[in-house]
Amino acid sequence: MAVEFTVQGRFSAFRTPERGTVQATIGLEGPALAPVYEHVVRSLEAVSQSIAPLHRPDAGPITWWSTQQVRTWANRPWNNEGKQLPLVHHARVSLSVKFSDFAELSRWVGQHVEHTRGFSLDGVDWALTTKRQAELQREVRAAAVRDAAERAQAYADALDLGPVRPVAIADAGMLSSGIGPTAMPAAAYMRGAAGGGGSSELALLPEDIEVKAEVDARFVS
Structure with a gap:
């Protein structure tokens, strides 16, 4: 009589990232809308001008970038005594800039953190x-099957049953439930954060990327 084995195979691989996408915001606030909006637009123009000579989709160091429209709103804050204060106007715009050269990424971010009014770094996606x-996804899936x-x-x-042979292989969770995978996706990407302290020479260190796969398999012997 054949004996059936149902197992789960797993494999993870870590690789140094090849791209870093800066997530940044330019935002200011003040008592009047016009000057706040104007300052944000000027800062955005300065950032855009710094991107243009570096933007080469194939060679880098900037391979892609995008920006949203400038958003404005106003609110009346309250002080710690419960008194409503005068109207405060806000203007903000978000942008994403993808780098293939991480030294250039650090230099560019440091330049704008120090010199561009209202510029703030939200994080880096590695x-x-x-x-x-x-x-790499194909490699880790194959390694998970071998596992x-x-x-x-x-x-x-x-x-002491001798060699086994496969009869079914599926994404994790599908052999038992039949409704869909329950494990982590085959690729999971870590997000990096800014580092470097107070130095004007900002150092952003990329985190290794983990790509993992899990499979369910059924064998008989």
Whole structure:
């Protein structure tokens, strides 16, 4: 009589990121809308002008960038005595800038943190290129399948049952429930944060990216 083994295979790989996307905001506030809006627009123009000579989609150091429209609103804050204060006007715009050169990324961010009015760094998204991401996903999925086969064979060897053969392989959770995967996606990307303290030479260190895969498999011996 055949013996059936249902196992889960897992594999993780860590790689140094190849792209860093700066998430930044330019925002100011004040008692009147016009000067606040004007200052934000001027700061955005300065940032855009610094991007233009570096923007080369194929060669970098900036491979892509985008900006939203300037958003404005107003509110009347309250002080700690419960008194409503005069109207405060706000203007803000968000932008994303993708770098292939991380030294240039740190230099560019440091320049604007120090010299561009209202500029603030929200974070950096570290990533692989689309091509490398797809290649690595295939590698970790294949390694997860091999891990499942090794687990099943270890069980069979413990029972002196000889070689096993696969009869079903699926994303994690699908063999048991039949409704869909329940594990982490095959690729999980970590987000980096700004570092470097008070130095005008801002150093942003990329975090390694973890790509993982989990599969369910059924073998018989």
